[in-house]
Amino acid sequence: MNRAIEISALYKRYSSSDKNAVENVSFSAQYGQALALIGANGSGKTTLIRLISGIIRADAGSIEVAGQDVLKETSFKRKIGVLLSSENSLYERLSAYENALYFARIFGVDRKQFDLRTKIFSEMFQMNDFIKKRSSGYSKGMKQKSLLLRSIIHNPEIVLLDEPSGGLDIHSSIALRKFIKQCVSENKAVIFSSHDMDEIRSCADRILFLKNGRTEYFGSSSRFFSKYKKITDLR
Amino acid sequence: MTDVIFTIFRKEMMDILRDRKTIMAGIILPVIFLPLSFILIGNDISADSDLSRKINISFSAKADGVKKLLSNSGKFNLVEGNWEENLVSGKIHIALTHVQEGDLILIDSRRTESIKASAVVAEYLDALYSKNNSKAEKRIGQKFMFGGGAERSFLSSLFPVIIAVFCAVAPLSAASDLFAGEKERSTIEPLFATPAGRFQILAAKYFAVSCIGIFQSFSFILGLFLSYAVSPEIFGKNFPFGALDILFIIISIIVLTALFASAEVIISSYAKSSREAQTLSIPFLMIVSFSAYHVMFLEVPFGAGKEIFIPVIGNIYALKSVLTGIYSSGEIFISFFVSCFYSFVFLFIAYIIFRRERMIFRS
Numbered sequence: 001m002n003r004a005i006e007i008s009a010l011y012k013r014y015s016s017s018d019k020n021a022v023e024n025v026s027f028s029a030q031y032g033q034a035l036a037l038i039g040a041n042g043s044g045k046t047t048l049i050r051l052i053s054g055i056i057r058a059d060a061g062s063i064e065v066a067g068q069d070v071l072k073e074t075s076f077k078r079k080i081g082v083l084l085s086s087e088n089s090l091y092e093r094l095s096a097y098e099n100a101l102y103f104a105r106i107f108g109v110d111r112k113q114f115d116l117r118t119k120i121f122s123e124m125f126q127m128n129d130f131i132k133k134r135s136s137g138y139s140k141g142m143k144q145k146s147l148l149l150r151s152i153i154h155n156p157e158i159v160l161l162d163e164p165s166g167g168l169d170i171h172s173s174i175a176l177r178k179f180i181k182q183c184v185s186e187n188k189a190v191i192f193s194s195h196d197m198d199e200i201r202s203c204a205d206r207i208l209f210l211k212n213g214r215t216e217y218f219g220s221s222s223r224f225f226s227k228y229k230k231i232t233d234l235r
Numbered sequence: 236m237t238d239v240i241f242t243i244f245r246k247e248m249m250d251i252l253r254d255r256k257t258i259m260a261g262i263i264l265p266v267i268f269l270p271l272s273f274i275l276i277g278n279d280i281s282a283d284s285d286l287s288r289k290i291n292i293s294f295s296a297k298a299d300g301v302k303k304l305l306s307n308s309g310k311f312n313l314v315e316g317n318w319e320e321n322l323v324s325g326k327i328h329i330a331l332t333h334v335q336e337g338d339l340i341l342i343d344s345r346r347t348e349s350i351k352a353s354a355v356v357a358e359y360l361d362a363l364y365s366k367n368n369s370k371a372e373k374r375i376g377q378k379f380m381f382g383g384g385a386e387r388s389f390l391s392s393l394f395p396v397i398i399a400v401f402c403a404v405a406p407l408s409a410a411s412d413l414f415a416g417e418k419e420r421s422t423i424e425p426l427f428a429t430p431a432g433r434f435q436i437l438a439a440k441y442f443a444v445s446c447i448g449i450f451q452s453f454s455f456i457l458g459l460f461l462s463y464a465v466s467p468e469i470f471g472k473n474f475p476f477g478a479l480d481i482l483f484i485i486i487s488i489i490v491l492t493a494l495f496a497s498a499e500v501i502i503s504s505y506a507k508s509s510r511e512a513q514t515l516s517i518p519f520l521m522i523v524s525f526s527a528y529h530v531m532f533l534e535v536p537f538g539a540g541k542e543i544f545i546p547v548i549g550n551i552y553a554l555k556s557v558l559t560g561i562y563s564s565g566e567i568f569i570s571f572f573v574s575c576f577y578s579f580v581f582l583f584i585a586y587i588i589f590r591r592e593r594m595i596f597r598s
Contacts, residue, residue, distance in 0.1 A: 015593050053428040056592055074430065082428040088420045091246070093253040098246075105242040106429045151425070 003064075004158045004189030005029040005052060010061035012047055012213075021047040023213040025061075029189050029206070031157070034180055036204035036221070037193035044213040045193040046085060049162045052191070053082040066158060078107065081156035083147055085163040085193075092136040096127060096146035099135065100153045107154035114153065121149050125175050140167030148176075159183055161192040165199055177202050201225060239431045243439030244446075251409050251447060261405045261447055262454045269458030270465045272397075290352045293318035295332035302331070304363060311356070322380060328352035336561050337374035353377055376561055395554040396527040398455070398484070399547065402491040403523040405451050406444045407499055411512035413440045414503035418595065433589050441500055441582060448492025452485045459484075480557060486571075487554045494546055494574045495523070497581035504588040507597055527551055543569050546577040 005028060012022040022044045029035045037045040050056045052063060054070050054077060063070040066079045090099055097118065104114045122131050125145045130138065135146060144167045152159060161180075165173050173196075180203045183190045194200055200207065200221070207224040209217035217224055251257050291312045294302040305311050314321055318330035322343050329352050330341040340357060343349040357375045417423040426436060498519060499512075506512035530551040533542070543549040549570035556563055588594040 015597075050424070055424050055427045056596065074432065077428060077430045080428065082425060084421065084424055084428075089422045089425055091250060091422060093250050094246070098249075102242065102246045103425075103429065106239055106426075106431050108238070147425075 002031050003028050004031050004066060005191065006062075006064040007052070008062045010048075010051065010063065011059045012044075012051060012056070013059055020213050022051065022058075022210075025208075025210070025213070025215050027208050027215065027218045029158075029191055031189045032184060032187045033205040034184050034190040034192065034203050035206045035208060036200045037191065037208050037210065038195070038200060039210035039216070043210040045210060046162050047213075048210070049082065049084070049160050049191070049193065053077075053080055053160055055082075078154070079156055080158045080160060081152045081154065083151040083161045083164055085166060088143075090135045090138070090143055090146055090150075093134060095134055096131045096138070096142070096149060099146060100150045103150050104153045109154050113155075117153055117155065118149065121152075124179065125149070125172055141169055141172060144168055145172060148179075157188050159188055159190045159192075161190070163193055163195070165194060165196055173199070239435045240439045240442070243426075243431060243436060244442050247413055247440055247443035248446060251413075251443060254412070257408050257412075257447070260408060261451050265401065265451065265454045265458045266461060267458075269455070270462045272462070274462075274465055290329070290355060291321075291327040292356070293321045293327045293330045295330065297333040298331045298338070301333065301338050301360065304360070305331075305356075308359070310359070322349075329356060331356070334376065336376060339376045339378055342377055342379050374561065393531070394558055395551045396531055398488060398554060399491060399527040399530075399551045400520075400524060401451070401455070402448065402488055403495045403520055406447055406492055406496040407513065407516055407520075409444045409447050410496060410499035410503045411506070411509045411516070413444060414500060415506040415512035416509040418506075419508040423595075434586060437500070437504075437582070437586055437589050441496060441585075444496040444500065445489075445493045448489055448496065451492065452488035455488060456481060456485060483557050483567075484554070487550060490571055490574045491547070491550050494550070494578050494581075497578040497585065500585045501581055501588065504585050505594060505597070523547055530555060544573055546574050549573050 007028065008026045010022055010025045011020055013020045025044070025048065027035075037048060039045055047056070051058050052065060052070065054074065057071060065076040068076040070076060090096070091102070094102065100118060101114060109117075118131070122128050125148070127142075127145055127149070130142055131146075135143065138146065144164070148161070148164060151161070159180075165176055168176060177199060180190050180192065184203075184205070190203075192203070204221045206219065207217065207221050208215065209224065209228075217227065289312075290310075291314050292305065293314045293316060295318055302313065306313050314327050316326075318327070318332075318341070321327045322330050322341065325343075328349050329343070332339050332341060338360060340353045342353045357377070360375050414423075417426075423436075427433075499516060502515045502519065503512040506515055526545075526547045530548055533552055533555070543552060543566050549566070553563075553567045553570040556566065
C-alpha cells in the first residue's frame with residue numbers, strides 16, 4: 001500500500017499566538033484507508049489540514065503529499081480535495097452548481113465529467129432541490145453539502161475533510177459515511193476530522209489523536225477504541 | 236496559466252455583477268448623478284444668458300484676427316488700452332490673445348462675471364469657427380489670471396477632478412470585497428488549496444476590479460451624453476467634445492481606474508476585513524482628492540512641469556489640458572506611462588503581500 005501523506009516532526013505557530021498550534025507531529029496516511037483526526041477544539045486538527053493542503057507553511061518539519069514535498073512543489077494540489085470547516089466559504093452570490101463548476105474549471109475537469117459527478121453527488125446527498133439556487137439562502141447543512149461537492153468535484157486521490165458532518169442531517173450523515181467508504185474502496189486516501197465517535201468508529205481505519213497540538217495517539221482504530229473506552233478517557 | 240486566470244476572472248465578474256450595491260454605485264449612479272449636476276450648473280449659467288450684451292473685451296497685439304471677428308459682430312464692447320490693466324481694474328470682463336494652439340481667453344478668476352463672459356465668448360467663437368470650417372482656429376483655450384476662483388469653470392477644472400475622484404472611489408467596493416472580503420469570509424483559503432497560483436489569483440482579481448472601471452467609463456460617457464440632452468446650455472450650442480476627446484476621456488478613466496485599483500488591491504490584500512480595507516482607504520482617497528484639487532489650480536497653457544511625472548496629478552492634468560482644448564502628446568504619453576509604471580509597482584507590492592502568510596492571514 002502506497003503512502004499518500006508522510007509527515008515528519010511538524011511544527012507550526014501562528015504569529016498571533018505564543019504557543020505552537022502543531023508541535024512535533026509525525027504520521028503517515030495510506031491510499032485505500034481513512035484516517036480520522038480527533039481532538040478537542042484548538043488541538044490543531046484544522047491547522048494540520050491547512051498545512052497538508054499547502055494553504056499555510058510549516059515552521060519546521062516535512063510534509064510529503066503524493067510523493068511531493070509540499071514546501072517545494074505545487075502540482076500535488078491537483079491530487080487533493082480539501083473541505084475546510086468554515087461555514088461561509090461558499091460564494092454566496094453563486095449557486096452550489098456554479099461554485100462546483102468554478103473549482104472544476106480551475107482543476108481542468110471536463111464538462112461531461114463535471115455533469116456526471118454533480119448528478120451522482122446531488123442524488124446521493126439530496127441536493128437536487130437547491131443545487132441551482134443562489135447559496136445565500138442555504139441552511140448550514142445545504143452549505144456543507146455544497147462545499148463537499150466543490151471539494152471533490154475533480155475526483156481527487158487524496159481527500160481532506162475538516163469536520164465534514166457539521167450541520168448535516170441524519171440522512172446526509174449516513175450518505176457521508178457511505179461516501180468516505182466509497183472513496184476508500186476506490187483506493188483513495190481520506191483524512192477527516194470529526195467529533196462524532198460513531199462516524200469515526202464506522203469509517204476510520206486509523207486515528208490520529210491530537211492534544212494541544214501534540215500527538216497523543218496514532219495507530220489503528222480498533223486499538224484506539226480499546227485504549228480509550230470512554231469519552232472521558234480522551235481528556 | 237491563462238485558462239486559470241480567465242476562469243477566476245469570469246467568476247469574479249459574475250460575482251461583482253450580481254452585487255446590486257456595486258452596480259448601483261459604479262454603473263447606474265453616474266448615469267443619474269452627472270445629468271443632475273449638469274442641470275444645476277446649466278440653470279446657473281442660463282440665468283445669465285443676457286450677459287453677451289454687456290461683455291467688455293480687450294485684445295493683445297497678437298489677437299488682431301479674433302479682434303476683427305468680434306468687432307464685426309457688434310455684440311461686444313471692445314475696450315482699447317493695456318489688457319492686463321483693464322482686467323485688473325475691472326474695466327473689461329475678459330481679454331483675448333492668440334497662442335500657437337489657438338485663441339486664449341484670459342479670465343479674471345476672482346470675478347464670476349469674467350468666468351461667465353468667457354463661456355459666452357468661447358461659445359460664440361466656437362460657433363463662428365465651426366460655421367467657417369476654420370479647423371486651425373477651432374481650439375479655444377482659457378487661462379485663469381490672478382489665482383483663486385478657477386473652480387468655477389466646470390468643464391476645464393472640475394470635470395477632471397470629478398473623474399479622478401470617481402475613478403478612485405468606484406473600484407473600492409469591488410477591491411475590498413474580492414480581497415479583504417474573501418479573507419473575512421474564508422473563501423480565499425479553498426482557492427489557495429487549488430492549483431491556481433497566487434499570481435494567477437491576484438492577476439485575475441485585479442483584472443476584474445479594473446474591468447469595473449471600463450464599465451464605469453461607458454456609464455460615465457453615457458451620463459455625459461444624457462447631460463447634454465437634458466442641459467445643453469452648459470456645453471454651448473454644440474457638443475464640445477469630438478470623438479478624439481471622448482476616446483481620451485475613456486482611456487483616461489481606464490488608466491486611472493487601473494492605477495487606483497492596483498493601489499486599492501494593496502490595501503485590500505493587507506486588510507483583515509472589508510471594513511478595515513475601507514477604513515485604510517480613507518488616507519488614500521484623501522491623497523487623490525488633494526491631488527485633484529491641486530490640479531484645479533494648475534494653468535493649462537504653461538504645462539504641469541515636473542508634476543506630470545507624479546501619478547494621478549499627471550493624468551488629471553493631461554485630462555484637463557484635453558478638455559481645455561490643448562493636446563500635448565508628450566504630456567499625455569508621459570502621464571499614461573507613469574500611471575502604467577506605478578500600476579505595475581503597486582501590483583508587485585500586492586503580490587508580495589499576497590504571498591506572505593503573515594500578511595494574508597494577518598490576525
